[in-house]
Amino acid sequence: MQYLEFKINCKEDFREILIAELAEVGFDSFLETDTGLDAYIEEKSFSRESYQEVVNRYQDAADLEITEGMMEKVNWNEEWEKHYDPIAVGEEVYVRASFHPAKSEFKHEILINPKMSFGTGHHATTFLMLSHQLTIDHQGKRVIDIGAGTGILAIMAHKLGASEVEAFDIDEWCVDNGNENFDLNGMKDVKMGLGTVREVAPQGTFDIVLANINKNVLLDELEIYASLVKKQGNLLLSGFYTHDIEDIHEKAKSVGFKLLSQKDKDNWAALIFEKI
Numbered sequence: 001m002q003y004l005e006f007k008i009n010c011k012e013d014f015r016e017i018l019i020a021e022l023a024e025v026g027f028d029s030f031l032e033t034d035t036g037l038d039a040y041i042e043e044k045s046f047s048r049e050s051y052q053e054v055v056n057r058y059q060d061a062a063d064l065e066i067t068e069g070m071m072e073k074v075n076w077n078e079e080w081e082k083h084y085d086p087i088a089v090g091e092e093v094y095v096r097a098s099f100h101p102a103k104s105e106f107k108h109e110i111l112i113n114p115k116m117s118f119g120t121g122h123h124a125t126t127f128l129m130l131s132h133q134l135t136i137d138h139q140g141k142r143v144i145d146i147g148a149g150t151g152i153l154a155i156m157a158h159k160l161g162a163s164e165v166e167a168f169d170i171d172e173w174c175v176d177n178g179n180e181n182f183d184l185n186g187m188k189d190v191k192m193g194l195g196t197v198r199e200v201a202p203q204g205t206f207d208i209v210l211a212n213i214n215k216n217v218l219l220d221e222l223e224i225y226a227s228l229v230k231k232q233g234n235l236l237l238s239g240f241y242t243h244d245i246e247d248i249h250e251k252a253k254s255v256g257f258k259l260l261s262q263k264d265k266d267n268w269a270a271l272i273f274e275k276i
């Protein structure tokens with residue numbers, strides 16, 4: 001597998017935004033560095049045009065300096081061991097890789113063997129979704145995770161007592177990694193699906209629907225989510241900035257949701273809705 005490597009120097013405030021934007025155009029692995037980030041994409045998935053569009057948009061504001069290279073084979077585990085620290089979400093949840101020692105003082109431990117930036121709890125949106133999940137009763141509930149990435153939110157749902165968990169993602173690579181993580185967390189019977197919500201067409205309704213994707217996808221798919229959430233069930237959304245809350249809220253209201261609570265971190269937002 002040939003990977004292209006982009007060593008990006010940027011202003012610190014732009015690191016997370018660039019990761020999100022590059023993930024949108026197909027980059028699947030990121031390492032945060034002292035001066036910015038290293039971003040990786042499989043050569044066959046790379047579109048110079050989409051990449052350049054992102055670079056042009058942030059070139060001046062983020063003070064970008066980029067060096068391009070090529071990598072034959074990346075040993076992500078080795079890379080992550082150097083760069084990935086375990087993370088605590090509140091006092092209850094500890095997210096770590098299998099190479100980190102366990103910590104018994106946490107009620108829930110989530111094992112993620114990370115090969116990408118999203119879905120380790122380090123990204124604000126993942127952290128916010130996990131924090132919101134902790135405020136919701138999952139016991140015996142049917143839960144679906146849309147845009148599951150590493151599967152971390154589905155795993156959280158399982159640890160919080162959900163009786164049935166489904167998950168899917170459009171990225172084949174995430175599906176492989178997600179299934180690996182489900183195995184690591186004792187969820188051998190859960191298999192991550194591949195595709196969008198339209199393609200996967202989940203059956204029946206759910207008590208809790210989780211979707212941490214991005215503003216455009218959420219606005220486009222909210223009507224479908226509405227058909228998936230049971231009356232008085234919950235929809236948890238993230239993947240957008242605080243200045244987009246109003247647009248998301250408006251759309252959600254128009255398809256039958258009421259806003260219950262919101263959190264934000266580093267300009268990213270997360271909302272909990274109830275189906276009325």
Ligand SMILES: C[S@@+](CC[C@H](N)C(=O)[O-])C[C@H]1O[C@@H](n2cnc3c(N)ncnc32)[C@H](O)[C@@H]1O
Pocket residue numbers: 118119120121125126129146147148149150151152153168169170171174195196197212213214217239
């Ligand atoms: C921001 S990441 C979130 C990952 C994980 N759920 C988390 O909270 O850390 C968004 C994920 O959504 C996936 N994705 C993007 N568009 C999608 C779509 N239309 N349907 C399903 N998944 C999608 C991406 O491949 C990516 O893994």
